Amino acid sequence: MITFLSGGTGTPKLVRGFRKLYNDSDISVVVNTAEDMWVSGNHLSPDIDTVMYLFAGILNTDTWWGIEDDTTITNDFLNKMGENEFITVGDQDRAVHIARAAMLKRGLSLTESTKLICRELRVYANVLPMTDQEVTTFVTTPDTEMHFQEYWVKKKGRVEITGVKRRCKGESQNGGPCKDEPAATPEVIDAIESADSVIIGPSNPVTSISPILECSGVREALKKQFVIVMSPFIGDTPISGPAKALMEAWGLKPTSRGTYNLYKDFLDIFIQDTRDTDIIPGAVVLDTLMLDEKISIELAESVNALIKRE
Numbered sequence: 053m054i055t056f057l058s059g060g061t062g063t064p065k066l067v068r069g070f071r072k073l074y075n076d077s078d079i080s081v082v083v084n085t086a087e088d089m090w091v092s093g094n095h096l097s098p099d100i101d102t103v104m105y106l107f108a109g110i111l112n113t114d115t116w117w118g119i120e121d122d123t124t125i126t127n128d129f130l131n132k133m134g135e136n137e138f139i140t141v142g143d144q145d146r147a148v149h150i151a152r153a154a155m156l157k158r159g160l161s162l163t164e165s166t167k168l169i170c171r172e173l174r175v176y177a178n179v180l181p182m183t184d185q186e187v188t189t190f191v192t193t194p195d196t197e198m199h200f201q202e203y204w205v206k207k208k209g210r211v212e213i214t215g216v217k218r219r220c221k222g223e224s225q226n227g228g229p230c231k232d233e234p235a236a237t238p239e240v241i242d243a244i245e246s247a248d249s250v251i252i253g254p255s256n257p258v259t260s261i262s263p264i265l266e267c268s269g270v271r272e273a274l275k276k277q278f279v280i281v282m283s284p285f286i287g288d289t290p291i292s293g294p295a296k297a298l299m300e301a302w303g304l305k306p307t308s309r310g311t312y313n314l315y316k317d318f319l320d321i322f323i324q325d326t327r328d329t330d331i332i333p334g335a336v337v338l339d340t341l342m343l344d345e346k347i348s349i350e351l352a353e354s355v356n357a358l359i360k361r362e
Contacts, residue, residue, distance in 0.1 A: 059084030059260025063253030069352030236267035
């Protein structure tokens with residue numbers, strides 16, 4: 053079995069390649085949930101949904117979010133009535149959000165809800181939320197604080213950010229600072245400990261992967277495992293998304309070296325792109341720019357060879 057830590061679009065692109073090498077039932081994906089939010093009374097879990105839709109064969113791989121060929125009739129009509137949603141949610145996608153919200157309101161955990169939705173979508177991979185607690189990433193600006201989705205989707209990442217905070221459900225409207233580590237679920241720890249290898253793909257270190265690492269027991273479990281980490285940077289340019297600005301706001305260098313330093317206490321193999329100019333001693337150099345499925349498969353084959361060699 054192989055286990056991925058995933059968020060955003062980088063790691064799912066790598067998972068797409070690995071699906072050609074492994075049965076879905078032999079793949080576990082521990083997914084970031086710190087970008088979840090409630091939209092029009094429904095529960096959006098973007099990173100979980102991307103992974104579920106990938107395994108279900110319905111993911112829109114042009115955008116790497118949402119369902120392929122989905123319509124936006126409900127979203128359009130809501131906007132017409134003045135209920136503007138800054139995230140465009142497709143109609144089938146919204147049905148998943150509605151179902152998940154109903155499950156959560158009935159008292160099911162996010163892990164239980166995800167398992168039920170996977171069953172209905174005929175997803176045979178083990179898709180696991182990092183925690184069943186409500187954890188949210190906020191960014192701070194010179195003037196205010198906002199949910200990561202508001203920063204990246206509504207503001208399109210075009211505002212200066214001065215910091216990144218993780219908040220847990222608590223006393224304030226946005227939740228208070230997480231006083232204790234969120235609890236990783238037993239399923240998450242088991243997926244890490246029982247894997248032949250754990251892979252952290254080229255996902256954003258600050259908002260996609262670090263929330264998972266901040267869950268209790270995760271780093272400790274990783275230190276006992278064979279872990280491969282893939283850099284999301286080529287030089288100081290992220291392969292996708294706002295990783296550069298977020299790394300700087302977090303006080304880290306937005307480079308492969310900055311990424312390496314964040315993970316070095318538990319990684320065994322570090323992978324950089326062939327175009328990166330600052331190669332870390334001992335790093336494996338591969339083409340990590342997964343522009344299409346063919347490159348994803350070739351990259352997966354190269355990474356799998358490292359696993360087999362271990």
